Amino acid sequence: MEHTPIACSHHDHDHCIHDALAAARDLCLSRGVRLTDLRLQVLELIWQNHKPLGAYTLMEMLAKANTRRVAPPTVYRALDFLLEQGLIHRINVLNAFIGCPSPGTKHQSHFLICRACGVAIELDEPALSQQILQVAKDTGFTVETQALEVSGLCGNCAGADA
């Protein structure tokens, strides 16, 4: 049983972006928090593709995109907001950020990260989260967040080697 993740396949990425931004608007509206221009623009840039982006890359993109030059704190504040709202995840091993395809649903941060193409595939495996919780519980540990970052080669890139 092998299914290629959408992030690794040719797909209508405009659709990804559109859905993500719509979901973000809905969520923020329902929560009474403000998805400002800046925050929306940062989220949109992060969704340009399925590769995690660093904060400084994002700053450059903002500068190029519309002659808007922002300093680090501005970007980090936008990122903090998006993180708090669950609209993006942080990939620790890369010091980078990536859009969350299912904000609103409570879930953990589990990723497969391809070292060749840079794509990060978010996993949705409640059974895995559950097992991690169980292991922690067995040692008397109270879990607050889980960060699973699996590095290697995605299906496309592994195939390219052969």
Add this chain to the structure above:
Amino acid sequence: MEHTPIACSHHDHDHCIHDALAAARDLCLSRGVRLTDLRLQVLELIWQNHKPLGAYTLMEMLAKANTRRVAPPTVYRALDFLLEQGLIHRINVLNAFIGCPSPGTKHQSHFLICRACGVAIELDEPALSQQILQVAKDTGFTVETQALEVSGLCGNCAGADA
């Protein structure tokens, strides 16, 4: 079924250190790599307790310990060596390093990290590694490294709250 991890209990820590250093010496000898004074000293400092240490903290400790002032590259080279030999792990979410209690045995980097006391408990759960491998395989992903960093409260600190 709940067993307090050794890192969270009062224990003869000299024993931890001694064992870790002995294991490191054996491993390096058998592999024909050089565990130099500097590398040994860094490893020893990392083993002072069960809390991950940052590279710059380590530098200060080196300076205090024996008036040996080292610049960042020196510490990072030692850390790189220890990482390569599997003698320490890197905790991405903390930008810090911690001793590995079972170098030599091939295993993944799975940790429970207490935000209160700072202790990081290394898990040894082959079943968990296996399940992660399986999930990755199902999406056609070839795993090279796994990094699981679970944050929360260890048994001691959770108890202290109540």
Add this chain to the structure above:
DNA sequence: AGCCAATGGGTTATAGAGTAACATATCTGA
């Protein structure tokens, strides 16, 4: 022994990631 190639470590400078502190602007609701 004496040489030399390889490895390890020292030094300086700089890149990359993130935050503190304070000023200004913009929204929102009474």
Add this chain to the structure above:
DNA sequence: TCAGATATGTTACTCTATAACCCATTGGCT
């Protein structure tokens, strides 16, 4: 419309990590 809260701009700085270059030590080898 005014006041308080929220959001953004600005400057300066801290922390983390690496590049580039040079010197010292080590461990074979003849």
